[in-house]
Amino acid sequence: EVQLVESGGGLVQPGGSLRLSCTGSRFTLAEHYMGWVRQAPGKGLEWVARINRDSSEKLYVDSVKGRFTISRDHARNSLYLQMGSLRADDTAVYYCATEAWWRMDVWGQGTTVTVSS
Amino acid sequence: QSALTQFPSASGSPGQLVTISCTGTSSDVGAYNSVSWYQQHPGKAPKLIIYEVSQRPSGVSDRFSGSKSGNTASLTVSGLQAEDEANYYCSSRTGSGNVIFGGGTKLTV
Numbered sequence: 001e002v003q004l005v006e007s008g009g010g011l012v013q014p015g016g017s018l019r020l021s022c023t024g025s026r027f028t029l030a031e032h033y034m035g036w037v038r039q040a041p042g043k044g045l046e047w048v049a050r051i052n053r054d055s056s057e058k059l060y061v062d063s064v065k066g067r068f069t070i071s072r073d074h075a076r077n078s079l080y081l082q083m084g085s086l087r088a089d090d091t092a093v094y095y096c097a098t099e100a101w102w103r104m105d106v107w108g109q110g111t112t113v114t115v116s117s
Numbered sequence: 118q119s120a121l122t123q124f125p126s127a128s129g130s131p132g133q134l135v136t137i138s139c140t141g142t143s144s145d146v147g148a149y150n151s152v153s154w155y156q157q158h159p160g161k162a163p164k165l166i167i168y169e170v171s172q173r174p175s176g177v178s179d180r181f182s183g184s185k186s187g188n189t190a191s192l193t194v195s196g197l198q199a200e201d202e203a204n205y206y207c208s209s210r211t212g213s214g215n216v217i218f219g220g221g222t223k224l225t226v
Binding site: 046101107 | 118120149151153155157162163164165168169174206208209210213214215216217218219220221
């Protein structure tokens with residue numbers, strides 16, 4: 001079964017940093033635009049960032065610009081989200097997903113980030 | 118940019134038809150045919166069920182259909198079944214090339 005698997009979530013203090021990873025199982029990430037979507041507890045979905053296949057284009061939601069960086073490593077078949085200056089309102093389940101023509105086709109199971117002192 | 122507008126809840130009885138709406142602006146839903154719909158069961162990842170307004174991915178039941186008129190997109194679920202009970206989210210391309218989601222609609226069967 002094709003899968004995306006996220007990791008790296010956890011508890012972090014406000015102002016801290018965290019790096020999320022997403023790897024493909026029987027799935028080649030390099031062939032796809034990739035993105036991150038988050039969901040705060042009890043809330044709806046929020047698109048966070050997208051990266052194209054050769055990493056030449058990266059887009060972010062305004063609320064994370066300057067704090068988060070999306071990247072990818074084709075050799076490791078992986079996608080990353082480096083998160084810094086974390087705030088309480090960054091607390092969420094973070095999903096990685098393939099993104100094609102502004103739709104998310106394949107989703108991971110999510111990794112939970114909690115920002116709290 | 119504010120989220121697309123969805124009614125928080127909808128309901129129907131088994132076998133019935135339900136329509137869920139998603140209202141945006143002339144800069145997102147009204148401007149592009151890049152509207153998608155996702156189904157999310159509690160504790161699970163979202164699943165794409167409609168893309169490009171009315172296209173169904175392979176394997177998605179034809180009981181799900183989508184449409185758009187002006188700044189409002191709609192998801193119709195016909196022949197409601199118990200397993201359709203879930204949260205449904207719409208999304209659209211924006212003028213800046215990002216993606217914006219709706220607030221979600223909880224469908225109760």
